[in-house]
Amino acid sequence: MDFMTIFFLIIGFVLLIKGADYLVDGASAVAKRFGIPDIIIGLTVVSMGTSAPELVVSVGSAMKGSTGLVFANVIGSNISNTCLILGVAGLIVPLVVQSTTVKYELPLSILIIPLLFILSNDAMLWGAETSTLSRIDGFILLGLFAGFLYYVFRSAKNNPDEVEAIDPLPAWKSAIFIVGGIAGLIVGGDWVVSSAKEIATTFGMTERLVGLTVVAVGTSLPELATSVVAAMKRNSDIAIGNVVGSNIFNVLLVLGTSAAIMPTNYELAINFDLYFLMAVSFVLFAFFFVGTLRKESLYTLDRWEAALLLVAIIGYFAYIIVNDPGVAPVG
Numbered sequence: 001m002d003f004m005t006i007f008f009l010i011i012g013f014v015l016l017i018k019g020a021d022y023l024v025d026g027a028s029a030v031a032k033r034f035g036i037p038d039i040i041i042g043l044t045v046v047s048m049g050t051s052a053p054e055l056v057v058s059v060g061s062a063m064k065g066s067t068g069l070v071f072a073n074v075i076g077s078n079i080s081n082t083c084l085i086l087g088v089a090g091l092i093v094p095l096v097v098q099s100t101t102v103k104y105e106l107p108l109s110i111l112i113i114p115l116l117f118i119l120s121n122d123a124m125l126w127g128a129e130t131s132t133l134s135r136i137d138g139f140i141l142l143g144l145f146a147g148f149l150y151y152v153f154r155s156a157k158n159n160p161d162e163v164e165a166i167d168p169l170p171a172w173k174s175a176i177f178i179v180g181g182i183a184g185l186i187v188g189g190d191w192v193v194s195s196a197k198e199i200a201t202t203f204g205m206t207e208r209l210v211g212l213t214v215v216a217v218g219t220s221l222p223e224l225a226t227s228v229v230a231a232m233k234r235n236s237d238i239a240i241g242n243v244v245g246s247n248i249f250n251v252l253l254v255l256g257t258s259a260a261i262m263p264t265n266y267e268l269a270i271n272f273d274l275y276f277l278m279a280v281s282f283v284l285f286a287f288f289f290v291g292t293l294r295k296e297s298l299y300t301l302d303r304w305e306a307a308l309l310l311v312a313i314i315g316y317f318a319y320i321i322v323n324d325p326g327v328a329p330v331g
């Protein structure tokens with residue numbers, strides 16, 4: 001590996017993030033010109049835009065046979081969303097979230113973790129020769145994603161003021177944004193996957209480790225930026241809703257689409273990461289209820305709780321690096 005590998009990895013992340021941003025702006029403007037309500041655009045094009053980097057990387061990894069990156073990217077992104085992003089945002093300002101998020105969206109983001117475990121662990125649970133997330137499994141996840149969108153549409157209709165208005169763009173500019181955004185996603189995704197594989201080969205790291213750390217954090221940058229800005233503006237609903245929604249999108253849409261296109265082999269080692277994701281998700285759920293005991297029924301993530309989430313992900317990264325079978329022991 002040389003300097004150019006790191007360069008292409010960084011540029012790949014930039015293209016992924018900016019490509020998703022431009023695609024969202026262009027597609028939103030086109031939808032607006034066709035008279036589609038802002039609420040529908042916001043819940044589809046805009047919401048899916050933050051998961052576009054994970055989607056492109058996971059699908060590209062599956063098609064290139066890098067199955068370790070497929071699951072590691074999604075699970076690692078969800079871990080980063082829960083611990084890193086909410087940890088940073090919660091340190092900026094204590095986050096207060098609506099009761100509907102705690103009662104419905106957050107439990108759903110937790111329940112789909114054991115579902116993914118059941119669908120993926122064919123060898124462990126059913127005695128199959130290999131564990132695979134099959135096309136049928138992918139369609140199951142996509143079906144649940146469609147149901148989740150229906151729930152979100154119904155909820156949003158009751159709170160239309162919470163959806164940000166979509167700014168119109170000239171037709172020529174929309175076309176440039178869409179084409180440029182798609183090109184950025186395709187090229188950026190290819191560079192990220194190729195660079196990540198080369199890094200893994202050079203340092204003797206498994207694709208799982210690279211996916212859980214470098215790739216996962218990199219593809220979570222859009223969510224990080226959104227939640228940090230929202231926290232600075234004291235808009236806790238966006239800061240938390242962005243993370244929870246992204247976690248649901250990643251499992252149901254990203255893994256669902258990847259499996260529907262290309263059935264993907266599942267590594268047993270990923271189970272540890274699923275267990276950790278389940279644990280920190282339950283901890284986050286508990287933190288919100290702890291807040292109700294002191295703050296007049298407000299579901300709150302305090303600064304000390306956010307700090308614990310950051311400590312958790314630092315410890316997690318340290319553990320998986322030390323115990324990665326591809327990393328040579330020190331000494």
